[in-house]
Amino acid sequence: MKIIEFKNVTFMYRGNSEPSLLNVNVEIERGEFILLTGPSGCGKSTFCRLLNGLIPHFYGGELKGEVTVLGMNVKNTPTYELARHVGMVFQDPENQLFLSSVEKEIAFGLENLGLPREEIKRRVNQVIKYLGLENIREKAPYELSGGQQQKVAIASVLAMQPEVLVLDEPTANLDPYSSLELLNIITRLNRELKITIILVEHRLEMLLDKVSRLMLMDKGKIVVDGPPQDVVLSPEMKIVGIPKVIEVYDRLKKAGYEFGHPPLSPEDLAKAVRRVIGFHD
Amino acid sequence: MVSMTEIVVEVKDLYYSYNSQPVLQGVNLKIRRGEIIAIMGENGAGKTTLIKHFNGLLKPKRGSVKVFGIDTRNASVAELSRKVGLVFQNPDHQLFAETVEKEVEFALRNFGFEEEVVKKRVEWALNLMGLAKYRNRSPFTLSVGERKRLAIASVLSYDPELIIFDEPTAGQDFLQKERIAELLNLLRTRGKTVIIVTHDVEFVATRFERVIVMSQGKIIGDGSFREILSNSEILEKARLLPPQIVKCAWLLSDIGVPRDTLYPEELVRKIEEVIRR
Amino acid sequence: MNYIFEGFKFKKKNTLIHDLDPRAKFIYLIMSFISALLFTEPIPLVIIFLTSLPLVIIAKTLKEWSRSMKSLSLFVTFIFILNLLSMTENRLNYAFSMVFRFLALTSAFSVFFLTTTPDDFMSALEEMGLPKEYTLMFTMSMRFVPTLARDLQIIVDAQKSRGLELEKGSLIKKVRNYVPILIPLIIYEIRRSIMIAEALEARAFGALRKTTSYTELKMGIRDYIFIFIVVFFFGMLIFLKIFGYLPEWMMIKLPEII
Numbered sequence: 057m058k059i060i061e062f063k064n065v066t067f068m069y070r071g072n073s074e075p076s077l078l079n080v081n082v083e084i085e086r087g088e089f090i091l092l093t094g095p096s097g098c099g100k101s102t103f104c105r106l107l108n109g110l111i112p113h114f115y116g117g118e119l120k121g122e123v124t125v126l127g128m129n130v131k132n133t134p135t136y137e138l139a140r141h142v143g144m145v146f147q148d149p150e151n152q153l154f155l156s157s158v159e160k161e162i163a164f165g166l167e168n169l170g171l172p173r174e175e176i177k178r179r180v181n182q183v184i185k186y187l188g189l190e191n192i193r194e195k196a197p198y199e200l201s202g203g204q205q206q207k208v209a210i211a212s213v214l215a216m217q218p219e220v221l222v223l224d225e226p227t228a229n230l231d232p233y234s235s236l237e238l239l240n241i242i243t244r245l246n247r248e249l250k251i252t253i254i255l256v257e258h259r260l261e262m263l264l265d266k267v268s269r270l271m272l273m274d275k276g277k278i279v280v281d282g283p284p285q286d287v288v289l290s291p292e293m294k295i296v297g298i299p300k301v302i303e304v305y306d307r308l309k310k311a312g313y314e315f316g317h318p319p320l321s322p323e324d325l326a327k328a329v330r331r332v333i334g335f336h337d
Numbered sequence: 338m339v340s341m342t343e344i345v346v347e348v349k350d351l352y353y354s355y356n357s358q359p360v361l362q363g364v365n366l367k368i369r370r371g372e373i374i375a376i377m378g379e380n381g382a383g384k385t386t387l388i389k390h391f392n393g394l395l396k397p398k399r400g401s402v403k404v405f406g407i408d409t410r411n412a413s414v415a416e417l418s419r420k421v422g423l424v425f426q427n428p429d430h431q432l433f434a435e436t437v438e439k440e441v442e443f444a445l446r447n448f449g450f451e452e453e454v455v456k457k458r459v460e461w462a463l464n465l466m467g468l469a470k471y472r473n474r475s476p477f478t479l480s481v482g483e484r485k486r487l488a489i490a491s492v493l494s495y496d497p498e499l500i501i502f503d504e505p506t507a508g509q510d511f512l513q514k515e516r517i518a519e520l521l522n523l524l525r526t527r528g529k530t531v532i533i534v535t536h537d538v539e540f541v542a543t544r545f546e547r548v549i550v551m552s553q554g555k556i557i558g559d560g561s562f563r564e565i566l567s568n569s570e571i572l573e574k575a576r577l578l579p580p581q582i583v584k585c586a587w588l589l590s591d592i593g594v595p596r597d598t599l600y601p602e603e604l605v606r607k608i609e610e611v612i613r614r
Numbered sequence: 615m616n617y618i619f620e621g622f623k624f625k626k627k628n629t630l631i632h633d634l635d636p637r638a639k640f641i642y643l644i645m646s647f648i649s650a651l652l653f654t655e656p657i658p659l660v661i662i663f664l665t666s667l668p669l670v671i672i673a674k675t676l677k678e679w680s681r682s683m684k685s686l687s688l689f690v691t692f693i694f695i696l697n698l699l700s701m702t703e704n705r706l707n708y709a710f711s712m713v714f715r716f717l718a719l720t721s722a723f724s725v726f727f728l729t730t731t732p733d734d735f736m737s738a739l740e741e742m743g744l745p746k747e748y749t750l751m752f753t754m755s756m757r758f759v760p761t762l763a764r765d766l767q768i769i770v771d772a773q774k775s776r777g778l779e780l781e782k783g784s785l786i787k788k789v790r791n792y793v794p795i796l797i798p799l800i801i802y803e804i805r806r807s808i809m810i811a812e813a814l815e816a817r818a819f820g821a822l823r824k825t826t827s828y829t830e831l832k833m834g835i836r837d838y839i840f841i842f843i844v845v846f847f848f849g850m851l852i853f854l855k856i857f858g859y860l861p862e863w864m865m866i867k868l869p870e871i872i
Contacts, residue, residue, distance in 0.1 A: 095510045096482050114815055136821035144816040147508075150761060151809040154754050156733050163828035165817035176828050198760050202380060212817065228508040231380045231536045233576040258510050261539070261581050297511035300539070300581040300601050307605045313612070322581050326588035329608055333592065394771050414774045423775040429805065430765070431772040433797035443794070447777030477801060491776065 059219065059252060060084035060107065065121035067102060067111060076102040078276040080121075086219070089246040089253045091263050091284070093296050094273035100256045103273070104222050107254065108142040109135035126219060140169065143213030147225040149205030153197035158189060158208050161197070165216045183215045187241065203234030210241065220252045221245060227259065236262055261299055264288065264320035272296060285317045301325045308332075343370045345499055345530050346391055350400035353386055360386045362554035363400075370498075373521065373531045375541040375562075378551035379576035384534045387551070388501050391532075392421040405498065419448055422497035426504040428488035432476040437468055440476050441491045448495055462494035465523075482513055489520070500524060502533040506540050514540060542566050542580040543599055550575045567597035621682020621720075622727040630836070631673035632729045636738035638837040638844075639726050642669075645848035646722035650715050652855050656707060657864050659714035665847070666721040675728045682724060683717070690716065707868040732756050737831050746825055754810075762803065769798050 062082040068075040077099045084090065092100050105111040112119045113135050123130040126141050146152055155161045159180055166176040184193055187207055197205060206226055213221065223242065227235035243266045245251045257263060264270070270287040272280040272295070280290045287293065288302050298306075301319045305328075309315060313332050319325035346368035353361040361383045368374065376384050389395040390402045393414040402409045405420050425431060434440035441462050445455045463469040466486040471479060476487055492500065506514050518540070524531050535541060541548060541562060548565040550558035550572075558564075558571040565571060567583050579587065586598035586607075593614070594607045626632070631639070646662060653659050670679045690713055697709035730738075736749040773794045774780070780791050814820075854860050 095512055097480060108816060110812055110815060114812065135815045136818040139816055139818040139821075144813075146809065146813060146816075148809060151806055152813040154750070154757060154810065154814070156731075156753065156757060160733075160828060167825045167828055168818040168821050170822045170824070170826050173826060173828065173830065176826065180828070197757065216818070225508065231576060232538065232578040233379065236578065258508070295511070297514075301585065303601045304582070304585070304604050304608075307601070308608065311605070311609060322585035322588060325585050329589060329611075330592070333612055389771070392775055394774065413779070415777050415779050418775050418777050423772075425768065425772045425775075427768075429802050430768045430798055431776070431794075432801075433794045443778075444776040447779070495777075 057086045058083050059086045059126050061122070061124045062106075063122040063124075065106070065119070065123055067106070067120070068118045069102075070116040070118075072117075074276075075118075076276055077106075080276075080278055082271075082278060082281070084252065084254070086252055087246070087250050088269055089243070089267045090255065090269045090271055091260070091267040092254055092256045092271045092273065093258065093260060094279075095295055098273040099276040100273055101224055102276075104144070104224050104254065104256060106130060107138075107220065107222050108144050109133060109138040110144075136168070139165075139218075140216060141218050142220045142222060143216060143218035145206070145209050145213055145221070145223045145226050147228045149202060149209050149229070150197070152209040152212070153205060156196050157194050158197075158200075158211075159184065159193045161208055162212045162215050165212055169216065179215045179217070183211045187211050187214070201234070202230050203237060206230065206234075206238055207241065210238075210245075214245070218251070220254070222254045222256075224256045225258070226255075227257065235259065239263060239266065258296075260296065261301075261321075264299065265324060284320055288318055288320070344368065345370050345405055347403040348387075348390070348400070349402075351387075351390065351397050351402060352399035353383075353390070353395060354398055355386070360554055364551075364554070364556055366549070366556065366559075368499075368530065368532070370530050371525075371528055372547055373525050373545055374533070374547045374549060375545040376532060376534045376549045376551065377536055377538070377541065377575060377577060379536065382551040382575065383554040384551055385503060388423065388503065388532065388534055391417075391499070391501060392423050393417040394423075415447070418444075418497075419495070420498045422492040422495070422500040424489055424492050424500070424502045424505065426507060428484040431488060431491075432484060434476060436473050437463070437476055437479070437487060438472040440487060441494050444491055444495045450495070458494045458496070462490040465493065465520075466490040482509075485509075485513075497529075499530045499532070502531070504535055505533055506535060506537045518544060536577060538566060538572075538577055538580045542582070550577070552576075563597050563599050566599065618682055618685045620678045621724040623678075624731050625675065625678065625728060627674050627729075629673045629729070631669055631725070633836070634729070634840055635831055635833045635837040636730045636734040637741060637831065638833065638840050639730055640735075640738050640742075641841055642844045643722050643726045645844055645852075647719060649848045649851050650718040650722070652852060653715070654708065654711050655860075655865055656711045656714060656868060657866055658851065658855075658860075659711055659718055662848075662851070663714050663718040663721055666718070666725050669725045670721075670728075673725065673729050675725075678728060679721070679724055683721070686717075686720060704867055704870060706871055710868055733829075734831075737827075737829055740827070741831055762799075765802055766795070766799055769795055769802075772798075 062080045065077055065080040066075050067077040092103065094100055102111065105115065106123045107125060109130050111117065112131060119131060125138060128138065130138065153161050155164060162180045162183055163176050166179060184190055189207060189211060192200060192204060227238055230238065239262055242253060242255060246253045264284045267284055269282065270284040271278055272287060272292055274295055279292045280287050288299060301322055304325060305315055305318050315328050315332065319328050344367050348364050348366040351361050351364040364387060378384050386395065390397060390409060391404055393409045393412055396410050404417055409417060432440060434443060438459060441459045442455055445458055463472055466489055468483065468486055468490055476484060479487060505517050521531055543562060545562050548560065548562050549556055550565055552575045557574055558568065566580055572579055582599060582601055582604050586594045586604060587596055590596045593611045598604050598607055649662050650659065670676055693716055694709050694713050697712045698705050733753065736753050740746065740749050778791060778794055
């Protein structure tokens with residue numbers, strides 16, 4: 057079921073001379089877990105901001121073509137309406153936590169939507185339980201680590217029960233363990249709650265085996281789009297760096313060993329190597 | 338004529354606390370001229386606090402820090418900064434000038450360099466970081482990547498002997514990271530001593546001859562990238578994940594792949610060896 | 615100097631006053647305020663000032679309150695002398711009254727802020743009709759103060775690392791040295807505010823004119839009793855003053871010694 061559609065979308069920020077998105081055509085189905093990546097300035101953030109209406113309503117500019125999210129045309133739908141269905145988490149957790157405690161923060165979006173107090177309480181407790189935030193529910197943002205802050209940011213958006221979750225480089229300021237923890241949570245949201253995820257990241261290694269689709273952007277265009285095992289073998293991959301496990305796979309393939317599909321993680325690679333060994337025995 | 342084994346930073350029993358919370362708990366460290374070092378560890382391990390002692394921003398509560406022979410307790414930040422360049426993580430914390438050129442000049446003027454030298458150095462730094470064409474533009478009109486290069490240019494311009502980068506690869510894309518690696522190589526060939534603070538294990542793997550790992554205010558590991566990045570105990574304690582190649586090597590260690598395999602080519606060779614057996 | 619602020623900073627304690635509904639305390643504050651402004655006679659003003667004392671004691675904040683009051687002694691002396699010099703008739707009386715008016719006002723505010731969190735204060739204002747935008751503005755400003763302080767420190771560190779010496783030079787030079795500090799700070803915070811605005815939009819801020827509220831302020835018996843006492847007491851005072859029924863002893867003036 058198609059829930060997001062970009063038709064011939066071209067967008068240029070006001071004051072710029074070059075468009076940030078050039079003739080983008082994409083269809084996204086419900087339940088997909090998409091990793092969107094590309095070099096700095098390729099248009100990933102612009103793409104994301106079209107999904108909840110920040111473009112064109114918050115950021116002015118020339119928008120050509122059509123972006124439809126859950127049947128709503130982004131040009132004609134205000135951000136607060138799209139925000140009910142498309143949750144967005146940004147890079148710096150500091151700028152997403154405005155209030156003095158975690159539970160107030162989670163309740164904030166629901167207050168804005170005018171939900172009755174009982175419903176707000178119910179959802180806040182639900183989300184706190186689901187994400188394991190019970191022991192920090194009364195803490196203030198500055199008392200939390202970066203990883204915890206991002207969890208709270210996700211929680212505050214999750215409470216609004218969006219069908220789509222967009223995350224723009226959420227692990228940029230986090231250390232490796234916290235990053236992995238956060239990415240695992242995002243994977244859970246997709247697998248357990250069936251939320252459609254669009255995740256923008258540079259750190260591909262941790263994600264290739266979790267996502268269902270890899271979209272590579274460069275200079276405002278989508279240059280490759282497909283399942284990760286296909287995209288990692290495309291020549292365009294070198295723009296974002298070929299993952300080390302693929303490098304190993306390539307070399308072993310050239311040396312004549314048969315691996316089947318490319319490994320998307322060290323675990324994958326190790327398993328494939330064992331298979332080949334078993335074969336050669 | 339300085340010897341290549343001259344000690345440029347000497348840290349003895351360093352203790353530091355902030356708001357009565359201990360941050361550094363007895364750090365001992367010697368850094369020699371020309372070394373290229375990565376200091377790693379989780380957020381809060383004390384890495385940034387440690388490097389701030391190298392240019393005098395912080396003074397030891399207990400113990401001592403000597404940089405190029407000067408005890409930091411007896412020197413001002415300006416004095417020490419003359420020899421120690423510190424590139425902060427976020428360039429937006431320092432850009433302020435009307436033009437890119439003036440931004441790069443700032444440190445040179447603060448240190449009292451002559452006009453001739455200032456002009457030459459600014460030219461050199463702008464060209465090095467590929468910013469010459471923006472020289473008359475406002476720093477705020479540059480892209481994020483360009484601003485980062487500008488911050489680096491403004492530190493390199495006065496040619497410090499020791500250059501420290503705080504999280505240089507955070508938020509950078511693949512190409513930007515490659516450029517940073519090239520820059521570090523260039524600095525190495527010019528005999529500079531370089532320290533980077535990072536938790537990017539993939540960037541450090543195979544590039545840094547010396548890796549120091551910190552956890553909870555102490556140094557828990559100090560060795561080559563090969564020794565440190567394949568040591569599961571140290572990595573776990575510092576909340577670092579092993580590089581991809583190492584992870585794969587560990588998973589295949591029972592069939593003969595050595596646990597300290599760091600390079601992709603190495604892994605390929607070892608796997609081939611195992612297969613042929 | 616720092617101790618002045620101590621008397622206005624919330625400290626979490628388990629007392630009757632802390633547990634009172636912020637609206638009840640706000641009513642006390644307003645009535646205190648109005649009464650203090652209405653009177654120019656010293657004795658009523660002293661009484662109004664003294665009403666805050668039992669509250670301070672019950673709230674177990676005597677230490678912070680008294681430290682704050684003590685450090686205001688400079689202001690108090692200033693007010694006293696100024697009023698002594700300005701009025702022609704009944705100078706001493708008037709100066710004395712103004713001192714106690716000042717003390718009555720600050721003491722009432724102190725009681726309020728020592729026992730009420732900024733959040734509760736905002737909730738009280740919201741319940742009483744202040745639009746959410748304003749309370750959010752206030753809450754967010756408070757929440758970002760430590761963040762701003764941290765940013766400032768990083769900027770100072772970064773510029774010092776480039777050889778900027780803040781203490782050196784003539785007065786003019788010293789002022790100019792703050793340009794490399796203020797410009798990055800201002801621009802950084804402007805950028806931050808744009809990101810905050812994005813995040814607010816992403817949480818549907820502005821979707822409705824009237825939002826609902828997660829936190830509930832419920833008045834209990836204690837609050838109603840407190841409000842009753844406050845309104846009765848100050849209401850009486852105000853009534854007596856306005857309709858001229860003040861008793862003789864309240865209108866005693868200090869002799870004209872000076």
